[in-house]
Amino acid sequence: MTSTPLAAQAAHPPGEPHVPKRRNIEALLLVFALGIALFAYADTGKAMTGKTPPNLAALGAEFGITLLAAHLVVRRFAPYADPVLLPVASMINGLGLVLIYRLDPYNIANKLAPKAGAAPNQAIYTVLGMAVFIVLVIFLRDHRVLQRYAYISALVGLFLIALPAVLPASISEVNGARSWIRLGGFSVQPAEFGKLLLVSFFAAYLHAKRDALALASRRFLGLYLPRGRDLGPILVCWAFAMLILIRETDLGVSLMFFGAFVIILYMATERTSWLLFGLLLFVGGAAAVANMSSHVMVRVHAWLHPFSDVTGQTRQLAQSLYAFANGGLFGTGLGRGYSYQIGFANNADFMLATVGEELGLVGLTALFVAYAIIVVRGVKTALLVRDPYGKLFAAGLAATFALQVFITAGGVTRIIPLTGLPMPFLAYGGSALMANWILVALLIRISDAARRPLPPAIPLSDEMTQVVQA
Secondary structure, three states, rough: OOOOHHHHHOOOOOOOOOOHHHHHHHHHHHHHHHHHHHHHHHHHHHHHHOOOOHHHHHHHHHHHHHHHHHHHHHHHHOOOOOOHHHHHHHHHHHHHHHHHHHHHHHHOOOOOOOOOOHHHHHHHHHHHHHHHHHHHHHOOOOOHHHHHHHHHHHHHHHHHHHHHHHOOHHHHHEOOOOEEEEEEOOOEEHHHHHHHHHHHHHHHHHHHHHHHHHEEEEEEEOOEEEEHHHHHHHHHHHHHHHHHHHHHHHHHHHHHHHHHHHHHHHHHOOHHHHHHHHHHHHHHHHHHHHHHHHHHHHHHHHHOOOOOOOOOOHHHHHHHHHHHHOOOOOOOOOOOOHHHOOOOEEEEHHHHHHHHOOOOOHHHHHHHHHHHHHHHHHHHHHHHHHHHHHHHHHHHHHHHHHHHHHHHHHOOOOOOOOOOOOOOOOEHHHHHHHHHHHHHHHHHHHHHHHHHHOOOOOOHHHHHHOOOOO
16 A cells, blocks of 8 residues: 555654655766766766876866755755756766867867867856756746746747847857857857747747637548638747748757747647648748758758768768767767867767767667656656646647757758757757756746645534534
């Protein structure tokens, strides 16, 4: 006979905080994540210099203290939260720091990486990202508060995504895509934060309109076709995504923005027709824009013919495919590959090539499993949480994360054209890293609400009832 959460809570002495056993599991998993990062750092340093890095203990202590602070905050303010999200994200983040350190000596022709090296900067971004994570877990006590500011979130999110498009190219353009804001030595990619605000808006809007979108439709050839006026929201989002693609020539942001909306729309209505409409709209629009944009056309050409110009426009993709092939099943070992020959190897898509070469298919599969765990736990949170907005919000966050992994991995493995989106928690970049820690914090907060037991029902006492005789 197993005890229920309510029974366990009732058996706990009153006045003492009840901490579920899952927090102890989280602590053990965090120790495991820290151990993997330190082992990888030691092995990489030994391969590159022939000896263990002298700052191994100091960096291990700093990373460990950061993880401990995050764990204690979750333990205190979100005791019922999912115990797996924080450790898995921390493990990938730690591995990303090691790989960026490994590529630092060869980081040439990179406009975004600092001269002192990208690894120290990424370590600072990690601390800042986890600090934002901590603040969000402490002060966002109820995720439903965000529902009240749905339209404000939409306006701010659209502003952040569109802002680089209206700025001069000298400030916003990097490698052909206008998705940055660069002032002096500071750079930020505002779309990384805008996507989270838009997911919140999509969840709130579709929760309010889900009945009309799900029920008001016509059946044609086995599919439920939406009414003309119900196509309005999806057409507006599609038009905005195409404007992003035309003005910013950023296929990744455009695909992630529109894809997140269509997926949440499908989750809200359970109509497969929305997925088909969304896919046809985006593919058709992207194909039309590709014929007008030389930057997008170059990426499409490299996707179709990766070895046609290995010393020029297709060099990056060709070198990444060589790296995957050289890695084989078990890889060359950390610090023993040649992926540094890829331009911008520690940025965006191509960080995955280093994983594929130095850790092989086994290591690459393990990384994808780690990403899948975050997505699955996000979906599980969506299934468990009780309020409809929370369900769509958690599912939307999980879908956005999954889309980013698929778009990035798909580009570097030639499933789709290259997009330039950063690999979550792995690639260099402060904006993406902080945005992903915010995403995990939101899932932590929603999962705490989902798993928190309901207060026991108060029985009606004799004093509260009256017998009324006819």
